[in-house]
Structures are given as structure tokens and as C-alpha cells.
Amino acid sequence: MSTTDAAVRDDAQFRGTHSDEVLVEVNDLKMFFPVTEGILIHRVVAHVKAVNGVSFQIKKGETLGLVGESGCGKTTTGRCMIQLEQATSGEILYQGTDITKLDSQEMIDFRKKIQIIFQDPFSSLNPRMTIGDIIAEPMKVHGIIDDPTERRQRVLELLTKCGLKANFAERYPHEMSGGQRQRVGIARALAMNPEFIICDEAVSALDVSIQAQVINLLEDLREEFGLTYLFISHDLSVIRHICHRVAVMYLGNMVELADCDELYDNPLHPYTQALLEAVPIPDPDLENARAHKIVKGEIPSPINPPTGCVFHPRCEKAVASCSQNVPEFREVKPGHWVACTEV
Amino acid sequence: MATLLEIENLQTHFFTSAGVVKAVDGVSYTVDEGETVAVVGESGCGKSVTAMSILRLIPWPPGKIVGGSIRFDGQDLLQLTEEEMRNIRGRDIGMIFQEPMTSLNPVLTIGLQLTETLMAHTNITEKKAIERAVELLGMVGISEPERRLVQYPHHLSGGMRQRVVIAMALSCDPKLIIADEPTTALDVTIQAQILELMKDLTKRLGVAMIVITHNLGVVARYADRVNVMYAGRIIESGSAQDIYYNPKHPYTLALLKSVPRMDQARQAKLDPVDGQPPDLSKLDAGCSFRARCRFATVKCAQEYPALEQVSDTQYAACWEKDNLEEKAS
Numbered sequence: 001m002s003t004t005d006a007a008v009r010d011d012a013q014f015r016g017t018h019s020d021e022v023l024v025e026v027n028d029l030k031m032f033f034p035v036t037e038g039i040l041i042h043r044v045v046a047h048v049k050a051v052n053g054v055s056f057q058i059k060k061g062e063t064l065g066l067v068g069e070s071g072c073g074k075t076t077t078g079r080c081m082i083q084l085e086q087a088t089s090g091e092i093l094y095q096g097t098d099i100t101k102l103d104s105q106e107m108i109d110f111r112k113k114i115q116i117i118f119q120d121p122f123s124s125l126n127p128r129m130t131i132g133d134i135i136a137e138p139m140k141v142h143g144i145i146d147d148p149t150e151r152r153q154r155v156l157e158l159l160t161k162c163g164l165k166a167n168f169a170e171r172y173p174h175e176m177s178g179g180q181r182q183r184v185g186i187a188r189a190l191a192m193n194p195e196f197i198i199c200d201e202a203v204s205a206l207d208v209s210i211q212a213q214v215i216n217l218l219e220d221l222r223e224e225f226g227l228t229y230l231f232i233s234h235d236l237s238v239i240r241h242i243c244h245r246v247a248v249m250y251l252g253n254m255v256e257l258a259d260c261d262e263l264y265d266n267p268l269h270p271y272t273q274a275l276l277e278a279v280p281i282p283d284p285d286l287e288n289a290r291a292h293k294i295v296k297g298e299i300p301s302p303i304n305p306p307t308g309c310v311f312h313p314r315c316e317k318a319v320a321s322c323s324q325n326v327p328e329f330r331e332v333k334p335g336h337w338v339a340c341t342e343v
Numbered sequence: 344m345a346t347l348l349e350i351e352n353l354q355t356h357f358f359t360s361a362g363v364v365k366a367v368d369g370v371s372y373t374v375d376e377g378e379t380v381a382v383v384g385e386s387g388c389g390k391s392v393t394a395m396s397i398l399r400l401i402p403w404p405p406g407k408i409v410g411g412s413i414r415f416d417g418q419d420l421l422q423l424t425e426e427e428m429r430n431i432r433g434r435d436i437g438m439i440f441q442e443p444m445t446s447l448n449p450v451l452t453i454g455l456q457l458t459e460t461l462m463a464h465t466n467i468t469e470k471k472a473i474e475r476a477v478e479l480l481g482m483v484g485i486s487e488p489e490r491r492l493v494q495y496p497h498h499l500s501g502g503m504r505q506r507v508v509i510a511m512a513l514s515c516d517p518k519l520i521i522a523d524e525p526t527t528a529l530d531v532t533i534q535a536q537i538l539e540l541m542k543d544l545t546k547r548l549g550v551a552m553i554v555i556t557h558n559l560g561v562v563a564r565y566a567d568r569v570n571v572m573y574a575g576r577i578i579e580s581g582s583a584q585d586i587y588y589n590p591k592h593p594y595t596l597a598l599l600k601s602v603p604r605m606d607q608a609r610q611a612k613l614d615p616v617d618g619q620p621p622d623l624s625k626l627d628a629g630c631s632f633r634a635r636c637r638f639a640t641v642k643c644a645q646e647y648p649a650l651e652q653v654s655d656t657q658y659a660a661c662w663e664k665d666n667l668e669e670k671a672s
Contacts, residue, residue: 178386237602282559299530
């Protein structure tokens with residue numbers, strides 16, 4: 001029951017799949033949502049600091065994992081990157097162009113290169129459209145393929161690519177299972193021949209046996225089309241399996257960023273350590289032997305986050321200065337960034 | 344340990360316009376006093392319907408318990424009147440649901456919801472009930488319990504709400520708690536807190552527990568025994584060690600292989616279970632897993648394999664159960 005019979009991932013080959021060219025660069029991204037009061041006159045009384053100064057780069061062909069608990073800002077970061085939210089401040093450079101400053105025509109062109117796969121395969125497909133129409137829609141809107149017969153051909157090709165039968169094109173979303181719908185979502189994203197795909201909890205709603213099928217599909221497509229992924233998830237074991245580098249977020253801040261193996265083997269931030277400690281492992285003897293240090297307390301409100309380091313009220317290693325000074329996000333070893341003064 | 348709950352050949356069917364859905368089709372298992380039993384399986388395998396059947400909370404129409412018996416603490420729950428059943432729910436059997444927001448009443452205070460259960464099931468004055476509520480909230484690790492009594496569910500976070508639900512389940516000193524995906528809606532650090540709390544409390548108070556989950560990691564730490572369900576039946580049953588180290592059913596084997604694991608070297612490719620679970624209204628006489636099984640033989644299409652003993656503690660329902668190791672290698 002171990003992985004001895006399965007091929008262990010060759011790390012050199014796994015890492016070699018991406019180049020050094022930076023595809024996306026996010027600098028000091030901030031996204032504040034106003035909290036209003038009053039019925040007729042909406043007064044802004046506070047801000048939800050969903051993303052509070054996040055910076056990272058994604059190289060071409062790389063998969064960056066964005067992991068954290070609910071409300072940490074991982075989804076908002078992803079939505080800002082595809083301009084579904086207008087960032088409050090900060091830059092998002094895609095191949096050197098700041099996409100927050102694009103005009104509407106430039107934005108339309110940009111949207112062809114970047115696609116998103118959503119979490120919920122039930123609400124992200126229009127129930128009144130056939131699967132074929134859903135996949136053809138982006139090609140029609142962007143005028144990629146104007147000829148209906150050709151477009152139809154492409155739809156069938158995409159369905160097959162995503163492991164669905166060609167006759168699914170005539171069906172409606174309600175006739176399909178969750179896993180099949182998620183494959184439709186992937187086929188729709190691929191219709192534009194994108195370079196960059198944001199997977200926002202793309203496998204979280206699926207049962208484990210189906211989840212593995214979809215993960216394998218995403219990996220195959222990455223290899224075949226040289227795709228770059230931003231993989232947003234709360235599931236640390238899935239992130240470890242699919243990502244080259246991993247960023248950990250907590251309450252709107254990035255607390256740690258490192259190569260996948262480095263992060264899992266040698267986590268430096270107390271929050272990353274607590275997260276890894278909390279994941280149950282499907283092995284009874286191992287589980288019972290583990291210490292199970294449990295992080296105390298709850299996640300504070302992002303409307304009024306703690307001063308200084310946002311994690312200090314729950315942190316074991318916190319010292320007096322943690323409640324005052326915001327820790328700098330610094331590179332402690334090559335490629336390993338962490339926001340903690342006590343490392 | 345004495346047997347507390349004994350489910351025998353339970354059948355719960357749903358009569359829909361599309362046909363009879365056999366959500367639970369001949370499930371048998373036992374729970375001993377003070378024991379934690381896990382029921383594992385994917386969506387639609389019948390794990391929650393089994394739990395709801397124990398409490399007789401299956402809505403009719405369309406659902407109905409059509410066969411079997413459920414003996415709890417010496418009495419057959421299926422023979423009780425509705426009135427007698429109501430005395431068992433919440434008093435002898437506590438319930439923890441997945442979504443703490445929907446299992447608490449949003450317009451009643453925490454205190455009222457806790458004391459309501461106590462006063463309905465025990466002979467207790469309101470004053471004493473409030474004292475007991477404070478004690479219970481303290482026991483589940485809620486700070487300032489007196490202040491919480493006058494708060495409403497929306498004042499509390501998800502983890503706190505689940506603690507309140509646990510306090511309610513424990514309030515009348517139940518013998519059994521049924522926890523249906525108790526931590527699925529919670530974040531991983533909060534999940535760890537809640538699981539440790541449940542383990543600690545059930546141990547200390549000697550309460551038996553049925554944990555229903557799809558998370559194999561949760562099962563590994565918290566269950567004494569594990570039942571794996573597929574398409575309305577138990578296909579394998581055994582101690583946690585049996586199930587994880589020596590699975591005898593191809594579905595259990597496939598399930599364990601399909602999850603990426605943090606404690607092992609990263610695999611090149613995951614090993615998923617191909618295909619989809621079957622339609623429960625269109626099951627035939629053969630094994631329901633055979634379409635997705637890589638060990639299936641001609642016999643699997645003809646007859647459903649019975650759950651048979653393979654060792655002292657382990658049972659499996661598969662014609663090929665003795666040849667699995669050989670065939671897998």
C-alpha cells in the first residue's frame with residue numbers, strides 16, 4: 001500500500017518544465033472592500049482588507065500554489081489577477097504590461113490569454129445552455145473561430161481532450177456529475193488557447209476518486225500546452241502534488257513563499273508549521289505517533305486585523321515586538337521568503 | 344465491551360419518479376459502548392442516509408426504511424412510536440451535523456437552544472438548566488460562557504458554532520453521538536481543534552460515536568473501527584490498521600491510492616478510480632463496483648459478493664478478496 005509501485009516524481013524533470021522567463025508579476029497588491037452603513041446614504045465605516053500588500057512572480061510554465069484558510073485573500077488575489085476585481089492599489093504585470101491600466105479594447109485581448117476555472121461546477125455553468133454551446137461561447141465572443149462548423153469541430157476536439165465523450169455536446173449541465181462538469185469548465189478555459197490559467201479551488205468540491213482524475217487531467221494539459229497555473233486551494237496535500245512553488249497566505253498577507261519541497265520539508269513561518277501540523281495523514285500509526293500541536297484561537301476579522309504581525313495573537317513564538325512591528329517579507333535563503341522576525 | 348447499537352440488514356429506499364433509489368441496501372454494523380466507529384465513502388454512497396435511518400429522520404415521501412432492524416440499548420428503534428423516538432433523539436443519541444450554521448436556529452439565543460434540549464429531556468429547573476449550559480460551554484472550550492448564552496449563532500465563528508453544537512449533543516449525557524461530516528465545513532486549523540475536542544470528550548465521558556466522513560486522514564486518527572461504503576452497502580469493515588495497511592476490497596485500495604499524501608515522496612501521477620459511481624436506481628444483481636474495478640471477473644457480473652470474514656477483525660465483500668495482493672503486484 002505504499003508508492004513503491006508507482007513512479008516517484010523525478011524532481012529534476014518536474015522542475016525543468018518551466019523556464020526563467022517571468023510571466024506574471026504582482027507587486028504590493030492591495031484589495032480593500034468597503035463596509036458601509038446606513039440605508040439611503042451609504043457611509044463607508046471600515047474596510048475589509050482582503051489582500052493587504054502581496055507580491056510574487058510566476059515563471060512561464062510554472063505552477064504556483066496559493067494556500068491558506070478561508071478569508072486569507074487567496075481567491076481575491078486570483079480574481080484581481082484576471083481583473084474580476086479592480087485592485088485598490090498595486091501592479092499586476094503580465095509579460096511586462098500592467099494590466100490594471102489597460103483600456104477596454106486591450107483588456108478584451110488580454111482576456112484571451114488568461115482563463116479561470118472556478119470551484120463550484122454547479123454554479124459556473126449556465127443551466128440553460130448545452131455543453132457544446134458553453135464551450136463554443138468564448139470562441140464566438142472573441143471571434144476566434146467564426147465558422148460554426150469549424151467551431152463545432154473544435155468543441156468536439158476539446159471534449160475529447162478533457163476526457164468526455166463527443167455526444168456530451170448535446171447535453172445540459174444537469175445531466176452530468178460534478179467531475180464531468182469540472183471537465184467542461186476546463187474545456188471552456190482551454191477553448192481560448194490560453195497561456196495562463198487560474199484554478200480557484202478547481203478540485204475542492206469533488207470526491208477523492210474523481211479529484212485524482214481531474215488533477216491528472218490538469219497536469220497532462222499543463223505538459224501538452226505548456227500552460228502556467230496559479231493553483232488556489234486550501235488542500236495542502238493537493239498543492240504539494242501539483243505545484244512547483246507554494247505561497248502561504250494568512251489574513252490578506254503572504255507569510256511564506258518557497259519551492260514546494262523546501263516549504264513542506266522545512267517550513268519556517270509558525271503559521272505554515274501549524275497548518276502542516278494540522279493536516280491529518282491517512283495512516284493510523286503515523287497519526288497516533290504525531291505530536292498534534294494545535295494552533296490556538298480563531299482567525300481574526302480582516303476588518304480589524306491585529307496590529308504588527310497579523311498572526312501574533314495565535315503564534316507560539318511571538319515576542320513583544322510582534323504586536324507592533326509589521327514583519328518584512330524577506331528572502332532568508334535563495335528562493336525562500338518568509339514574513340517573520342523570529343526566523 | 345457490550346454492544347450498544349446493532350444495525351441489521353438495514354434497507355432505506357427512496358421512491359422517486361425516476362424509480363426506486365436504493366440508498367441503503369442491506370447495511371449491518373455494530374457499535375460498542377464507548378467506541379468510535381467511522382463510516383467512510385464518497386457522495387451518494389448512503390453513509391448519511393444510514394445515520395438518518397438510525398434516528399428515523401428519513402422524510403416520507405419519498406424515503407422509507409423498508410427492511411432490517413436497529414437495536415439500540417436493548418430496544419428496536421424501528422418498533423418505537425414517534426413519541427418514544429422523540430425521547431431518544433437528543434437524549435440518548437446526540438447529533439452533530441456538517442453545517443453548524445444550519446443546525447442552529449438563527450433567531451434563538453445560544454442559551455435558549457441549549458436549555459431547551461435540557462428541559463425537554465430531563466427533569467430540571469430553568470435555573471439549573473442555565474447552570475448546566477454554562478458548564479457545557481466551558482467544557483467545549485468556549486470562553487466567557489455566561490456572555491455567550493445571550494448571543495445568537497451569527498455572533499459566533501464557524502468553529503465556535505460547531506463547539507456549541509457539540510455542547511448540545513452532549514447536554515443530556517447521551518450514550519451515542521452521530522457526527523455527520525463534523526469538520527468538513529471548517530478550516531484545517533479549526534478542524535484539528537474540533538477533532539481533538541471530540542476525541543477528548545468522548546473518551547472522558549465514555550460516549551460511543553459514529554463519525555461519517557469522506558476524509559481518510561480524519562478516520563486514521565479518530566476511529567477504532569472503519570466501515571467503507573459504496574453504492575448503499577458496506578464493502579469492507581475492519582480496524583483502522585486493517586483498512587489502511589491491508590485493504591481487502593479493490594475500492595478501498597483504490598480510494599487510498601487516489602489521495603496525494605504529504606508523508607510520502609511525490610508521485611509522478613495520481614492513481615484515480617476510473618469512471619463514475621453507479622446510478623442507485625439501476626443496480627443489477629452483480630457487484631456495483633465492477634465497472635470501475637481492475638480485478639473484475641465474470642462472476643462479479645452475476646452475483647453480489649457477501650461481506651465475509653477475512654481475519655479476526657476484518658470483513659470484505661469481494662469475490663477476489665484473497666487474490667488482491669497477488670493481482671495488484
